[in-house]
Amino acid sequence: xxxxxxxxxxxxxxxxxxxxxxxxxxxxxxxxxxxxxxxxxxxxxxxxxxxxxxxxxxxxxxxxxxxxxxxxxxxxxxxxxxxxxxxxxxxxxxxxxxxxxxxxxxxxxxxxxxxxxxxxxxxxxxxxxxxxxxxxxxxxxxxxxxxxxxxxxxxxxxxxxxxxxxxxxxxx
Amino acid sequence: xxxxxxxxxxxxxxxxxxxxxxxxxxxxxxxxxxxxxxxxxxxxxxxxxxxxxxxxxxxxxxxxxxxxxxxxxxxxxxxxxxxxxxxxxxxxxxxxxxxxxxxxxxxxxxxxxxxxxxx
Numbered sequence: 001x002x003x004x005x006x007x008x009x010x011x012x013x014x015x016x017x018x019x020x021x022x023x024x025x026x027x028x029x030x031x032x033x034x035x036x037x038x039x040x041x042x043x044x045x046x047x048x049x050x051x052x053x054x055x056x057x058x059x060x061x062x063x064x065x066x067x068x069x070x071x072x073x074x075x076x077x078x079x080x081x082x083x084x085x086x087x088x089x090x091x092x093x094x095x096x097x098x099x100x101x102x103x104x105x106x107x108x109x110x111x112x113x114x115x116x117x118x119x120x121x122x123x124x125x126x127x128x129x130x131x132x133x134x135x136x137x138x139x140x141x142x143x144x145x146x147x148x149x150x151x152x153x154x155x156x157x158x159x160x161x162x163x164x165x166x167x168x169x170x171x172x
Numbered sequence: 173x174x175x176x177x178x179x180x181x182x183x184x185x186x187x188x189x190x191x192x193x194x195x196x197x198x199x200x201x202x203x204x205x206x207x208x209x210x211x212x213x214x215x216x217x218x219x220x221x222x223x224x225x226x227x228x229x230x231x232x233x234x235x236x237x238x239x240x241x242x243x244x245x246x247x248x249x250x251x252x253x254x255x256x257x258x259x260x261x262x263x264x265x266x267x268x269x270x271x272x273x274x275x276x277x278x279x280x281x282x283x284x285x286x287x288x289x290x291x
Contacts, residue, residue, distance in 0.1 A: 019212045027205035034197050047199055054208045055215050113188040132186045133193030160182065167181045 039129035053078035
């Protein structure tokens with residue numbers, strides 16, 4: 001198995017117990033999944049949530065109907081892990097807990113973006129991330145979050161309204 | 173959202189979000205691959221559920237077919253194993269097992285007469 005192999009072939013090999021093939025799938029999806037997880041659970045829990053999601057996906061590969069749709073399928077698993085992590089951390093994780101090293105090159109800007117994002121519901125965060133950061137369409141986002149394109153639009157509209165309210169509140 | 177200032181702020185927020193989302197990851201993908209692969213050996217193997225269910229069904233069918241279709245002696249020996257037949261008797265005694273509670277004995281006499289009884 002090589003990096004050039006098609007996703008479907010890697011999934012079929014992994015189903016047969018090929019760990020290296022699954023490792024390649026994990027490597028390919030890592031950046032995209034961690035970026036999504038960071039927007040939903042924040043920096044500290046994102047990588048753990050993605051790792052847990054990938055290991056869970058390994059155990060459930062038999063339930064993946066279409067091997068070519070691995071990306072959307074594994075995103076749903078990771079997103080559900082993030083929702084679980086989010087429920088766990090709700091109410092006790094402070095933004096002060098975000099390490100400075102994790103914030104990035106412009107701490108002030110990054111923190112304010114996360115500060116605003118963290119005030120939204122998890123699905124709204126995910127929709128906003130996939131729209132703004134990943135540049136995905138509603139039809140592409142819907143299967144990743146297991147919702148309809150109409151729900152994607154509704155979540156994004158509510159997210160933007162909440163952000164607007166927060167920005168206006170910040171001015172007064 | 174008709175307020176132009178608010179729209180500007182929203183676009184600024186989206187630019188910040190784009191920069192925040194695109195910042196580098198703590199763990200590179202290659203290291204993550206190694207970590208995930210190492211955890212897989214501890215995790216459950218992927219189970220081809222359909223194949224597993226089909227195998228289980230096949231085993232059940234085979235057991236039933238073997239039992240139902242088994243020739244008489246096989247079932248008889250199983251019955252003996254369960255103890256539903258009387259113990260072996262003298263060669264001059266004929267035993268009829270009518271049902272699980274009724275056994276008829278015929279004892280053959282030396283002059284051809286027979287004595288019988290029901291137990």
